[in-house]
Amino acid sequence: MRQKNRKIMAAGMAAVTLCTSLVSTPVYAAEASVSVDESMYVNLDYYGSVDKVNVVKGVSLNGLTSFTDYGNYLDVTNMTNNTTPEIGDGKVIWNLPADTKGYFYYKGAIDKDTVTLPWTMDVSYKLNGVPTDAEKLAGASGLVEVHVTAKPNDAARDYDKNNMLLVVAMLVDMSKCYSVEAEGAQTQSLGSQTAIMYTALPGEDGDYTIRIGSDKFETSGVIMAMVPGTVKDLEHIVDLKDAKDTWKGAGDQLYDSMDQLAASLESMRSGVNELKQGLNEAENARGIISGSKDEILDSNDQALASLNALSEQLGTIIPYIQTAKDASEVAHGSLTDVVNTLGNMQEPLRKLDTSLRGLKSSSGSASVSVDDVVSAVQQIKKLDTQLQKSIVDFIKNLASSQASMEDAIADYYDVEAGDADEQALAEAAAGADTSAGHAGLLNAQELIGILKQKEKALRQVASSSNALVSDTSNMLDDVSNVARYLAQTTDQMDYLIEDTKALKDSLDVYYPDLQSALDDSKELVNRTTDALNNSTNSLTLVQNTVRASSDSLDAAAKDSIKGSLNVLNKSLNVLDSTSSMRKAGRTMKDTMDNEWSDLEDDTNFLNMDPSAEKVSFTSDENAEPNTLQIIMRTEEISVDDDAELLDAETEKAAVNPLQRMWNMLVQMWKAIVEIFKNR
Structure with a gap:
């Protein structure tokens, strides 16, 4: 047609x-x-x-x-x-x-x-x-x-x-x-x-x-x-050709733009579906939030109560911080006194250390002298044994002269008694002289009795000397140990005094910072308390506002999501028609292009002038x-x-x-x- x-x-x-x-x-x-x-x-x-x-x-x-x-x-x-x-x-x-x-x-x-x-x-x-x-x-x-x-x-x-x-x-x-x-x-x-x-x-x-x-x-x-x-009317063909060229160029640009726009709209489908899915999930979330609204508000009330309690508790800490500051000042003063006292003790302790070291040296020398005494006592015991043997021999030769007896007895006392019992030996000699003087010559039985008494006395002296030597030796050992331990103690006390002084010096360095820290802590607690109070007031206001508007907000969110879903559904319908629109646009453009192409290829109509x-x-x-x-x-x-x-x-x-x-x-x-x- x-x-x-x-x-x-x-x-x-x-x-x-x-x-x-x-x-x-x-x-x-x-x-x-x-x-x-x-x-x-x-x-x-x-x-x-x-x-x-x-x-x-x-x-x-x-x-x-x-x-x-x-x-x-x-x-x-x-x-x-x-x-x-x-x-x-x-x-x-x-x-x-x-x-x-x-x-x-x-x-x-x-x-x-x-x-x-x-x-x-x-x-x-x-x-x-x-x-x-x-x-x-x-x-x-x-x-x-x-x-x-x-x-x-x-x-x-x-x-x-x-x-x-x-x-x-x-x-x-x-x-x-x-x-x-x-x-x-x-x-x-x-x-x-x-x-x-x-x-x-x-x-x-x-x-x-x-x-x-x-x-x-x-x-x-x-x-x-x-x-x-x-x-005459054919003169419009030139205008028609110019219009056709202009229309085709503009039409191609318009079609390309609309095709690109339609393609962009079609590419939005996945995004719209995702947005729709997101709104559905938002609706589910809204339902969950709406169902948990009362629990959330109750929990917020508890949180506000906890914040109030925390604020009150922080307020009670402030006096303790001041107490800690005062205590640190007292401790610092007391430590200063201790350091001063220890400083005063340092010189006497050093003198004590010197004396103890001298005592230790003297006890060592005394220990050597005790050893010499022990050696002399041992020698006396040996001589006593020899004397007993000589007495036995002497008794057998009792017939010797009185003078020889007296000389032997005198030698015995000189040797055995020595410095240990001069008074006893002198009394024995005097008795001998008296006996000799009175009796002239002692019989053997009396002499043996006297010798046994002397032996007994010597044994008692030896026993006492051994005990004395043992006690003296133990005492000197204890004195030496005491002197050594006291010397070590004075050394440690000296180190302690030095360390205490160093500790005080360190505390003197950090003491101002400690005081500042306590002051800052006090200020921090004050400000934290104020912040908590302000936050509590603000949150209380928010809580009351949310509680008052929660029903309206829930209804608004529900209606908004419902309306958005409705718009998205209609947008999807538009996107569904976009493909048809693109296809129709393509068909229209192809038809127009084909018609123009046919007109230009099949005829020279547009070239008429x-x-x-x-x-x-x-x-x-x-x-x-x-x-x-x-x-x-x-x-x-x-x-x-x-x-x-x-x-x-x-x-x-x-x-x-x-x-x-x-x-x-x-x-x-x-x-x-x-x-x-x-x-």
Whole structure:
């Protein structure tokens, strides 16, 4: 339907253009010059091949009688009077009589091989569906099919390719035919005549089929007209092409932007789904929070109570910190006193250490003397043993003289008693002297008794001496140990005093920091207490606010989440339609692109420029013609060989060229005009 409508529209423009060009008014320039209407008449054979080409030029003299036409003609015929032109060097010079006025017509035959038409035509025939030569169709009975194809000729001039419209037409005498079929054509009946017309835009392929049912087939041929699109309204084609280029560029950008936007929207699907899932989870969380709201508020109350208790407890610590500060001051003073006392003890302890060391040395010397005493006692015991033996021997020799006895006794006492018991020995000697004096001579029994008493006394002395020596030795050992341990103790006491002094020096260094730390701790506790009190007040306010607004907040959150989920669901619906929208946009763009592409590829319609300068058929050196048209006709098919030929070059001599052309096309143009008049 689109193709059909486009062809109908093009047919209308072509028909109006063609009719207008035939009666166009000459254009007068500022300087007088001739204006020319050029018509090329092309005779085709039955099958559309070029047979002969003539160019008829109608010249509006505009008061002039002399002009030059450029072109290579095979023959030039004056169709107005008997004036003969000057021909040569690719030009024709006309010098007309002075009384020549109005229009001047002449015809020039040109070499068909030098003519390049905008379309090449091909015509074929069938009879009852069977391909048939045209020569055999004259008077044929049955269904005759005439197939015309028009191929754009890329070798044609640019002006012709881009501006020439094609009209393909046939006139059918329905009094001699019983059916006409022309699919896609504009047909119009006028009396017994039926006009069939096809059109093609510049550069467009044409493929036309006309089927005529007849008992005796005849046709004057297929008529093709090519005319430039110079109708006033066609001037908008240039604007249309510019608008098309602008629209396509902007449309492509818009489509790319919308396609990118749609793609971005589609890419949001996963994010929207995640957001929806997040809101569902938020709704679940809201439900959990709402269910635990009372427990949370109760727990917050307990936390606030704990903070209050902590604040109160911190307040009770402050006096203890002050007590610790005071105690540290007292301890520092007491330690100072201890250090001073120990300092005073250091010198006496050192003197004591010196005395103890002397005592230790003296006890060592006394121990040596005791050892000497022990040795002397041992010697006495030995001598006592020897004495006992001598006494026994002496008793046996009792007969010795009294003097020897006395000497022996005296020696005994001198040796045995010694310094140990001088008083006892003296008393014994005195007794001996007394006894000797009184008795003169002691008997042996008395002497033994006396000696035993002496022995007993000596044994007691030895025993006492041993005990004394043992006790003295033990005492000296203890004194030595005491002196050693006291010396060690005084050394340690001296070290202790030095360490205590060092400790005090260290405490003196850190004591100010300790005092500052205690002061800062006190301040910290004060500030912490204030902060806890303020925080407790603030949290209490928040707690009360939350408790008062919790129901409203819960309802608002619930409604917000519900509304957001609703929006997201609708957004997903929008995203679902985005894919369809992108596909539809793609289809629309492809359709428009294809249509423009088809229009540009299949035709040169958008290249039409009604304001473009027209180019003469015969030479580019000629001035721009006023009008141009190409009229072609295939050879007629007729059973009467003597019938009048309706071609461009054979006409009665008395008829001028314009009338001759008009006689050939009059029936067709009347039908065309009537078609559009009655629409």
